Amino acid sequence: MLRNIIFSVFLFTTPIALSASPLTSQVINSMTPPNPTLNIPELQPIYLSNTGGSIINASAMKSNDIAMQPIHDYQNKLSKLGDSYLSTKDLAAAELAGHFLTSWAQADALTGTEKHISESDVNRYMFLSATAMNYLKVKPALSYKNQKTIEIWLLKLAKRNKKSSIYLNSNGNLRSWYALGILATGIATNNNSLIDEAREKFTLATGLINDDGTIDTEISRRHRALIYTDGAAIPLVIMAELSKKINENWYTIHSGRLDLTQARILYGIKNPKWFQDRSGGATQELTHPGCWLIFFAMRHPDNQEAHEALEQKWGDYQSRIGGAATVLIKSGFFAPQ
Template identity: 25%
Template sequence: MINRLALMYLLSSGLLSGVSSMALAQEFACNAPPPAETSIGGIGYYTDAAHSKVDPRLKAESEAELKPFHDFSDRLTAMTDDYLGKNDQGAGRCALAWLNAWASAGAMLGVMVHTNNDQPDYTRQWTHGTAALAYLKTEALATVEQRRVITNWLRRLTALNLAYWENPKHKRNNHYYWTGIGVMGTAVATHDPDLLQKAKGIYRTGINAIQPDGSLPMEMARKRLALHYHDYAIAPLVLMAELARMQGEDWYAYNGRAIERLADRVAEGYANPSGFERETGVKQAQAKPRGSSGWVEFYRLRTRHPELFDMMHAAGPFREPRLGGDLTLMASRGLR
C-alpha cells in the first residue's frame, strides 16, 4: 500500500481526480518529488588546464550538493519512459505532477552560487533540458493548468539560460549546445517561433564549429577526454535536429550535412582512437560509448551509411536523463 504522505501528494497534485483514489494509488505509487531548490551550488572538480583530470574528493562534494537535481532528473525520466514504453498513464501523470510542483515553487530560478566555476549554470541548463523533454513526452496527459504553469516555468528557465551566454567570456563549446536542448524543447512545447530561431542559432553555432576532418577544436583541447567530449558535444545537436523534425524541418542538412563529419569522427574514434591520440598527444580515457552516446540511436536512422554506427549501437541500450531518458526507447517510439 502507498504511504499516507504519498497519497496526500497524489490528492493535492490532482492525480486522483475523477477516478478511485485507492485504485490508482495501487496502480502507481507517486511519491513526492525532491524539494524544489531555487538556488544551485556545485563545485568544479577538474584540476588541470585542459579540464581532463578529476579530483575525486571535489567531484564527490559537488555530486552531493547537486543530488536533488540528479534525483529529480533520474526519477522524472524513468516515469516518462514508463509512460512512453508501457503506456503507464499513472507514471506519466506523476511526472507531470513533479514538473508542476517544481514549476510552482520556482525551482532553479534563484541565485547561482559560484564557488570555483560555473557548475550551477551548467546544472540549470542540463535540468532545463531534462524537464522540457519530460514535458514533451507527457504533454498529452497534462491538464490546462499544468500546461500553463509548466510552460511558463520553462520559458523563465530559457530566458535565464540564454542570458548566461550573453557574457562573451563564456566559451560556446559543448555547454552551449546542451543549453539548446532546453531552449528547443521549450520552443516546441510553446509553439514559439522566436525561441525556435534562438535554438536554431545555437545549433548552427555547433555545426559551424565542425572542421573539415570532423573535429571540434574546443573539444579536442580536452586532451585525454577529447573523444568523450566530441561524443558529448554531438549529443545535444542530434537531439535538437530530432526536435526540429517534429516541426517539419531538416536540420541535419544544414551546412552540407556537416554533422556527418562529426558523427563519423566519433564512430571512427571508438573503433580506433589513434586519430584522437595523435592529435592530442595522449591516450584517450574513454574506450567505449556511454549513456550520452545514445544520440546514435536517432542518428543511425537518418544517416546515409548507418552501418558505420553498428558498433556504437551494439553498446546500447542507452539511458541519459539530460537527453530525456531511455534514448533507445525514444528513438523507436518517438519523442512524444
C-alpha cells in the same frame, strides 16, 4: 543485429532492451517528488586548474554529486515516469509526472538569483533540457491549467539560463546543451524566439566542425578529446531530431557536417590512436558512446562501424535528454506536432 534493432523500433516485431522499463502501478503509487529548491547548489569546478579541462578533480566531483542528489533524484524519477507514459500510455504515469512538474513549477524551482558559478549554471542548462523533454512527453495528457503552470516555469528557467552567459559565447559543447534546453522549451511553449535562438546556436556549432569531423574545443581536451567529442554530439543530434517536430531538418544545416563528427567518433572508437595524434594527448578510450549512435545508425543502416558499436554497450539512457533514446524513437516522439 543493427537491422533487427532498427526494424524493432519501427515495426515492433522484436522487443528492444530498454534502459527504462514501464513502471508498475505499485512503483508509480510509491513515487513522490523531492522538495523543490529555489537555487542550484553552489558547485565546485570539476577540473583541476590549468589543465584545459582535461583532468577531473575527483573530490570536487564527489562533493557536487552529493549536493545535486535531490535534483538528480527528481530528474531520474521524472524521466522514468515520462518514459513509462510514452511506452504504455498509462495515464497514472503521466498524471504523476505532471504532479512532479507542477509542484516544482509552483515553487519556481531553480530560478533563483544566486551568483553565477560555472558548474551551477551548467547543471541548470542540463536540468532544463531534461525537464522540457519530459514535459513534451506528457503534455498531451495534462490539463490546460497544469500546462500553463509548467510552461511559465520553463520559460523562467530559460530566461535564467540566458542570464548565465559564461558559456553562451564559447564554442564548446556547453553552449549546445544550453541550446537544447531552450529548443525543447521553445517547442513545448510555442515560443518562436527560443526556437530561433536554438537554431542559431546549432548553426554556429555545426559550422565549427572541421573537415575531419573534429571540433577544436573538444580536441583541446587532449587525452579526453574523444570522450568530449562524443559528448558534444549528443545535444546536437537531439536538436536535429527535435527539429522534425517543427517540420524542419537541421541535419541538413552546413550540408550535414554533423554526420562528419559522428563518423569520426565511430572511427575513434576503433582507432583511438588517431585522436591521440590529432589532440597530442594519450587518448582515453570511449567504451560507451552516447545516444546519438542509435539515430546515426538508423539514418545510415549500412555503416559498418555503427553496426559494430550498436552491438556493444552504448548510452541509451541519458539523464540530460530526460530518458531513453529508444523509447523516444519507438513512441514516435519526434514526429511533427
